[in-house]
Amino acid sequence: MGFRLPAAALRPLRSSVLLKPAAQQTRWLATPTPFPVTQNMTSSRGPTAMVFLNMGGPSTTDEVGDFLSRLFADADLIPLGRLQNYLGPLISKRRTPKIQKQYAAIGGGSPIRKWSELQCAEMCKLLDQISPETAPHKPYVAFRYANPLTEHMYRQLLADGFGNGKGGRAVAFTQYPQYSCSTTGSSLNELWKWRQRLEGKAGPLDDGSDGTIKWSVIDRWPVHPGLVEAFAQNIEAKLQEYPPERRDKVVLLFSAHSLPMTVVNRGDPYPAEVGATVHAVMQRLGHVNPYRLCWQSQVGPQPWLGPQTQMSVEEYIAKDQKDLVLIPIAFTSDHIETLYELDEEVIGESGHKDTVKRVESLNDSPVFIKALADLAKTHLDSGIATSPQMSLRCPGCKSDRCHESKKFFAAQELA
Amino acid sequence: MGFRLPAAALRPLRSSVLLKPAAQQTRWLATPTPFPVTQNMTSSRGPTAMVFLNMGGPSTTDEVGDFLSRLFADADLIPLGRLQNYLGPLISKRRTPKIQKQYAAIGGGSPIRKWSELQCAEMCKLLDQISPETAPHKPYVAFRYANPLTEHMYRQLLADGFGNGKGGRAVAFTQYPQYSCSTTGSSLNELWKWRQRLEGKAGPLDDGSDGTIKWSVIDRWPVHPGLVEAFAQNIEAKLQEYPPERRDKVVLLFSAHSLPMTVVNRGDPYPAEVGATVHAVMQRLGHVNPYRLCWQSQVGPQPWLGPQTQMSVEEYIAKDQKDLVLIPIAFTSDHIETLYELDEEVIGESGHKDTVKRVESLNDSPVFIKALADLAKTHLDSGIATSPQMSLRCPGCKSDRCHESKKFFAAQELA
Numbered sequence: 001m002g003f004r005l006p007a008a009a010l011r012p013l014r015s016s017v018l019l020k021p022a023a024q025q026t027r028w029l030a031t032p033t034p035f036p037v038t039q040n041m042t043s044s045r046g047p048t049a050m051v052f053l054n055m056g057g058p059s060t061t062d063e064v065g066d067f068l069s070r071l072f073a074d075a076d077l078i079p080l081g082r083l084q085n086y087l088g089p090l091i092s093k094r095r096t097p098k099i100q101k102q103y104a105a106i107g108g109g110s111p112i113r114k115w116s117e118l119q120c121a122e123m124c125k126l127l128d129q130i131s132p133e134t135a136p137h138k139p140y141v142a143f144r145y146a147n148p149l150t151e152h153m154y155r156q157l158l159a160d161g162f163g164n165g166k167g168g169r170a171v172a173f174t175q176y177p178q179y180s181c182s183t184t185g186s187s188l189n190e191l192w193k194w195r196q197r198l199e200g201k202a203g204p205l206d207d208g209s210d211g212t213i214k215w216s217v218i219d220r221w222p223v224h225p226g227l228v229e230a231f232a233q234n235i236e237a238k239l240q241e242y243p244p245e246r247r248d249k250v251v252l253l254f255s256a257h258s259l260p261m262t263v264v265n266r267g268d269p270y271p272a273e274v275g276a277t278v279h280a281v282m283q284r285l286g287h288v289n290p291y292r293l294c295w296q297s298q299v300g301p302q303p304w305l306g307p308q309t310q311m312s313v314e315e316y317i318a319k320d321q322k323d324l325v326l327i328p329i330a331f332t333s334d335h336i337e338t339l340y341e342l343d344e345e346v347i348g349e350s351g352h353k354d355t356v357k358r359v360e361s362l363n364d365s366p367v368f369i370k371a372l373a374d375l376a377k378t379h380l381d382s383g384i385a386t387s388p389q390m391s392l393r394c395p396g397c398k399s400d401r402c403h404e405s406k407k408f409f410a411a412q413e414l415a
Numbered sequence: 416m417g418f419r420l421p422a423a424a425l426r427p428l429r430s431s432v433l434l435k436p437a438a439q440q441t442r443w444l445a446t447p448t449p450f451p452v453t454q455n456m457t458s459s460r461g462p463t464a465m466v467f468l469n470m471g472g473p474s475t476t477d478e479v480g481d482f483l484s485r486l487f488a489d490a491d492l493i494p495l496g497r498l499q500n501y502l503g504p505l506i507s508k509r510r511t512p513k514i515q516k517q518y519a520a521i522g523g524g525s526p527i528r529k530w531s532e533l534q535c536a537e538m539c540k541l542l543d544q545i546s547p548e549t550a551p552h553k554p555y556v557a558f559r560y561a562n563p564l565t566e567h568m569y570r571q572l573l574a575d576g577f578g579n580g581k582g583g584r585a586v587a588f589t590q591y592p593q594y595s596c597s598t599t600g601s602s603l604n605e606l607w608k609w610r611q612r613l614e615g616k617a618g619p620l621d622d623g624s625d626g627t628i629k630w631s632v633i634d635r636w637p638v639h640p641g642l643v644e645a646f647a648q649n650i651e652a653k654l655q656e657y658p659p660e661r662r663d664k665v666v667l668l669f670s671a672h673s674l675p676m677t678v679v680n681r682g683d684p685y686p687a688e689v690g691a692t693v694h695a696v697m698q699r700l701g702h703v704n705p706y707r708l709c710w711q712s713q714v715g716p717q718p719w720l721g722p723q724t725q726m727s728v729e730e731y732i733a734k735d736q737k738d739l740v741l742i743p744i745a746f747t748s749d750h751i752e753t754l755y756e757l758d759e760e761v762i763g764e765s766g767h768k769d770t771v772k773r774v775e776s777l778n779d780s781p782v783f784i785k786a787l788a789d790l791a792k793t794h795l796d797s798g799i800a801t802s803p804q805m806s807l808r809c810p811g812c813k814s815d816r817c818h819e820s821k822k823f824f825a826a827q828e829l830a
Contacts, residue, residue, distance in 0.1 A: 223694060251807060261676070265721030272708045275690025279638060290807035293687045303718065306680035312810035319808065392666060392705035393734065395727035 049170035053187040056143025057110025068092035070145040076186035106339040115333035126373035165211035179220040180270035192405035226371020256330035258295035267394035385412040464585035468602040471558025472525025483507035491601035521754040530748035541788035580626035594635040595685035607820035641786020671745035673710035682809035800827040
């Protein structure tokens with residue numbers, strides 16, 4: 001199993017104090033308790049591995065250096081060209097002390113592991129109820145730049161009895177609602193890489209299948225009604241903090257991680273999908289409040305997609321619009337970009353901490369976790385390996401890795 | 416009345432041959448036949464002026480020069496700074512012969528006036544049926560850069576008995592489904608300017624109103640179900656031209672007019688709303704085909720939003736993806752950007768005219784015209800002057816014109 005949490009600690013939801021900080025939790029690598037995989041269990045196609053993909057974050061400040069060095073080595077995320085192997089380590093080493101301070105300021109580490117493990121485990125419990133034919137559902141988390149790394153997750157899958165000639169089914173479930181080549185694309189390329197390294201040579205079985213893990217992918221879900229509802233409820237809760245006479249005039253500032261214009265101009269689908277999410281949330285809210293979509297976390301001298309979140313806040317305040325609610329719309333749990341960048345920098349430096357606020361991240365929202373289960377159930381019922389959309393490369397894509405990875409996932413045949 | 420077309424010529428829809436080319440039609444300025452406006456008609460709040468806003472296009476090649484000079488004088492569309500009055504005429508004069516040739520190639524002029532007048536007249540007929548309490552509905556068209564210009568439309572409104580102490584109601588209905596400051600914003604600023612010039616000094620009436628025209632605005636409708644349905648039906652019709660075995664693998668390339676990055680980074684809402692339209696159409700189509708959103712009509716050396724439509728077509732063809740369907744997604748009738756840029760340049764120069772196709776523009780689609788009537792009916796019933804969203808300026812907006820224009824429309828009180 002991907003990780004271990006006492007079932008009691010996961011209930012009730014919304015009580016995050018019940019969970020120990022990720023760093024203190026029993027590390028999953030130390031507890032590879034395999035469960036028996038029987039692919040021919042009567043009237044069941046299970047077990048099914050549910051693998052949450054996300055970028056991850058350092059659970060302790062000690063992990064910041066490794067985290068950054070993996071991040072700046074990722075050409076899907078930060079394309080540095082032929083100098084990647086030289087520039088990546090240089091930049092990451094230089095940035096480590098500064099980023100360590102930021103993680104120290106938000107409690108010593110990112111909560112993304114805690115939330116991801118909780119969300120996945122809770123979703124699996126729901127799935128066991130609503131999709132008994134694919135039960136049991138086993139939760140795994142695979143991060144791109146932090147523990148649990150994709151490689152380790154994959155080794156755990158094998159240790160737990162998936163693959164290795166025994167087949168078995170795993171669902172790669174991106175935790176980015178909107179697809180970008182630099183996020184979901186990068187995670188899938190990494191998953192494909194380790195699949196080729198760890199399973200590439202598995203021999204064929206008598207029944208024609210080759211006994212490797214059968215993968216399918218949930219690659220995007222920008223306007224899923226449950227996701228939209230979860231965002232909307234958190235926004236409504238935050239708006240309640242404003243006096244009724246000001247409430248409808250609060251400006252909603254949706255904020256998503258920006259992309260370099262080179263990625264946008266290559267044809268990355270992310271900006272359009274973020275736009276779709278924003279519109280769906282505003283429709284659910286009845287278009288009562290004015291709103292804008294802005295983009296955060298730009299870094300370096302090259303052009304990124306704007307308008308910038310921090311600048312937008314400053315400009316609205318300069319226009320005497322001081323009631324502002326920030327909504328992280330492209331990430332499903334708290335992380336350094338919400339807890340530090342939005343809370344400490346954007347809001348902290350705005351001079352109006354009383355009227356510039358941020359909505360809660362989805363974290364342990366039961367509405368959100370139910371949405372995840374609903375998405376997974378629909379996917380499992382569909383028998384589809386990947387969406388037609390995922391198999392289409394960006395018009396400007398030159399990456400052989402993308403080409404091969406997409407080909408691999410699209411070719412997965414589900415029984 | 417905004418223009419004159421024999422009622423019979425508008426029926427049946429889909430028979431565009433029944434309409435004379437716009438240039439040959441009786442010019443509306445020559446026929447200012449006023450109809451009596453009675454604001455206290457029994458059990459009716461009508462008449463209601465329905466004013467379609469759009470950029471317009473030259474109906475003949477002779478009008479190209481004037482069209483371009485107005486276009487390059489518009490700082491909302493093409494911000495040239497303090498040199499606008501010098502550079503604008505220079506650029507427009509230099510481009511005129513080239514653009515004249517393009518209009519000559521598509522039949523001697525833009526059909527946008529013909530389609531706009533037809534769409535508006537047909538919508539008004541539907542409105543008379545479904546919204547008798549605001550009938551009669553009188554169709555007007557106000558173009559930003561071509562006849563009928565906003566100024567002339569406004570003078571016609573006054574001549575027809577609206578305003579001038581008699582009050583009356585008019586709806587400014589943008590024909591851009593997605594809001595951009597450079598399109599709808601520019602049209603509304605122009606409308607506001609002429610309202611101030613032609614009605615600014617109208618005196619107050621006894622009943623407390625000042626007898627000027629009461630304006631309300633339909634400012635955006637990117638995911639209206641009727642709009643989405645009209646797009647989807649035209650896409651499905653085009654996909655039928657491919658053999659069944661290739662049909663589901665045709666790549667849908669949604670193409671919208673691009674924006675300069677200075678406008679995007681100022682906080683223009685257009686890119687996100689175009690993304691919302693695309694997603695809604697794909698949902699309606701069941702996400703069967705892979706797709707991308709790309710951007711066309713970039714001009715000049717400054718950076719514009721990408722990926723570029725023509726480049727995307729070339730790159731997909733280079734990747735051996737030759738079945739491509741282009742979908743103009745941000746404009747509701749044919750114009751130079753569909754008939755010349757997409758058909759002649761992008762498709763014509765692709766080397767694959769047999770497999771790279773364009774869907775029909777909405778033009779006289781009955782589904783679309785019904786959607787317009789539905790949008791208008793909902794707006795008329797709402798009693799709302801403008802959406803909360805329209806009253807919010809972009810974070811980076813420095814335009815006093817935008818500020819004053821938005822304030823004016825938001826302050827319009829409907830009875």
